[in-house]
Amino acid sequence: MRLLSSMLILAVATHALGAQQPAAPTLQRVPEIAVSAVGETEVTPDRARVSIGVQTQAPTAADAASRNATLQQAVINAIMALGIPAERISTQGYNVYPEQTYDNTTRRSRITGYNVQNTVVVDVWKVEQVGAVLDAALSKGANLVSSLAFYSSQEDVARRRALQNAVARARADAEAMAAAAGGRLGELLELTSGISYAPPPRPMMEMARAAAAPAATPISEGTQTLNAQVSARWRFVPGT
Template sequence: MRKTLRLLTIALALAAPLAAQGPRPGGSEAKDVEFSILTVSGTGQARVAPDQATVRLGVLAQAPTAREAQTQVNRSAQAVLDSIRKVGIPAERIQTTGLSLNPQYAQGRPDQGPRITGYQASNTVTVLVEDLAKVGPVIDAGLTSGANNLDGVEFGLRKDDAARAAALTDAVHSARIKAEALARALRVKLVEIVEVAEGGVSIAPPPSPFRGKMAMAAEAMIATPVSAGEVGVEASVAIRWRIAPCPGDGPCS
């Protein structure tokens, strides 16, 4: 686990007076009680191995007519789907996430507008891979069967409860260290925690090494090596302590 400390927000605020309940002996009302608050934020991080990956593969084709372009893409996309299923990926983990068909233009003579020179069709498939050993084979199966665009591999977590808890624990520890350091510098003591607010938990996958790269010709390919690395889980908290001044010049117990 690696700790990441961010800039903290410190607020010393005077809380609203607390009225005592009931009169004091002798008939006089209780005086208002005032106390000060120290607010400190903390951040924490946990790094864990991912347990799933998302692979995006695409087929792109150009042809003189829209029908030809779409037919080429349909044929290649079906071959890609069949190949990915043969790797052992269930059909429900494979989803078509992009379809497009657009005319291609060329600039004509000055007295004419742009003219259509052909059509470009595309089909993008997103594959959820829960066995990380199959990420490379899925990529290879797609590229060798007709995919000519690899739009990235993103690693993530299906079960992230333990990582989230570890990041939150680290964030609380960070906030406490800051509060204790500030208390020493300000010569006050931390009396009790009056409020804890979670700032949120985020999961940052490692950057994809494949995004935006075009596929090589199938006959020139070798097996695609894939390293999953680690997924970072970050959390932040804000904690408010009631504080009291240290007595005189003596130690603050």
């Protein structure tokens, strides 16, 4: 009986001690303002990459390849004569494929010749030379212009300007939101960025007509818009 009483007293004492322990503190979420913004800046391209090719046809693959090599070397020499070094001219693709025709008598296809395509990419560091490069290449036997892309050597500088514009816009939006909510911005909690580059489209049909023109080929690089996106979070300080 005495043992049972001692156990009951111990259980009651333990329960009482547990009841006296303070409750765990409740974490309160700090109010925040989160915004995303886009900054833009325009850049004028000062360089270009153009793909120029030579396509030849002959009864045999060897003859087509030999003729192609002669013409393509003449094209490269003409481009280099404009002051463009060999390290800025690289082979993009080389293809050999047969020409076939269907014989209704034998009901079979037969090879009538071979085509060879050799395409090089020329990195033009003076954008005003693009037209001259095309004219020189076409005059020496090039008959394919598959792409023309403009870019800026100052892209990093323009990208940072776009980021600055995006951050400034994000902060202005956040300050307006904080003021409308009756408070102000506190410390910056997070800032992240993303980047996208959107050059204007250049239709291939326009490029083909320009390349085929007998006069000097006119080329306009236009301008390109660089977009930068940022996301930011600030602590919101309520008004007093």
